[in-house]
Amino acid sequence: MKSFLVPVDFSDTSLNAAEYAMALTKDIPGATIILYNVYSRISFASITEKEEDSRKTITDLELNDLRTGLLSKGNAEITFESEEGSFIENIQRYVLGNQVDMVIMGITGSSRIKQVFMGRNTLNVIRHINTPVMIIPPDAKFQGLKNVVFTSDFKDVARTTPFQSLKSLIDTFHPKLQILNVDSEHYIELTDEYKIERGWMEDKLGSYNPDFSFLRAYDFLEGINRFVETKDMDEIITVPR
Numbered sequence: 453m454k455s456f457l458v459p460v461d462f463s464d465t466s467l468n469a470a471e472y473a474m475a476l477t478k479d480i481p482g483a484t485i486i487l488y489n490v491y492s493r494i495s496f497a498s499i500t501e502k503e504e505d506s507r508k509t510i511t512d513l514e515l516n517d518l519r520t521g522l523l524s525k526g527n528a529e530i531t532f533e534s535e536e537g538s539f540i541e542n543i544q545r546y547v548l549g550n551q552v553d554m555v556i557m558g559i560t561g562s563s564r565i566k567q568v569f570m571g572r573n574t575l576n577v578i579r580h581i582n583t584p585v586m587i588i589p590p591d592a593k594f595q596g597l598k599n600v601v602f603t604s605d606f607k608d609v610a611r612t613t614p615f616q617s618l619k620s621l622i623d624t625f626h627p628k629l630q631i632l633n634v635d636s637e638h639y640i641e642l643t644d645e646y647k648i649e650r651g652w653m654e655d656k657l658g659s660y661n662p663d664f665s666f667l668r669a670y671d672f673l674e675g676i677n678r679f680v681e682t683k684d685m686d687e688i689i690t691v692p693r
Contacts (some may be wrong), residue, residue, distance in 0.1 A: 465558035474526035
């Protein structure tokens, strides 16, 4: 992974995500961060072409100021881009056309875990692009990426798990990998079906020596929350359905 896109709307949440991206990529040789802003079109007849152009000029000046402030916080090359249009449509087109390896964006929500699974723009980005999306809670500060947990429902693992993206992330950041399944029906022994799916995981990810955990919990989010807090995880990796 070399190219990281950070959507910026100049909110505190998006600015924090940009700072997180700088810290995250500090030790990645040749990393590039693209600060990306989409501004909406104003269709009033009173808006002249010159005024429309000035909106982009002002946005680019603000992005350049942000770029200047970030340069001292990491080693990545920083570029920026502003475009008029629809946020989801524009970001989908930009990611596809510019070989972006990961989108890093902020999110707000009512709790730390729910932030991962909520947020209209974030979920729409995830639904419309195939590129991995890293979601940064508003107050998160980068403290290393030493332990990550990949959550799986252990159903049709060979077809539904994005192994290539998962391997690329691990190869880039070198964390210890945990694989977690949360289910309300786990007992002392795993079923034959779970053992088969675990075998697929081991076949594809065995070289990373992952640790497997099967957690019995009736509330999926609460189960993950408990695991993350207990095991001191730095990142949750999940595949939205």
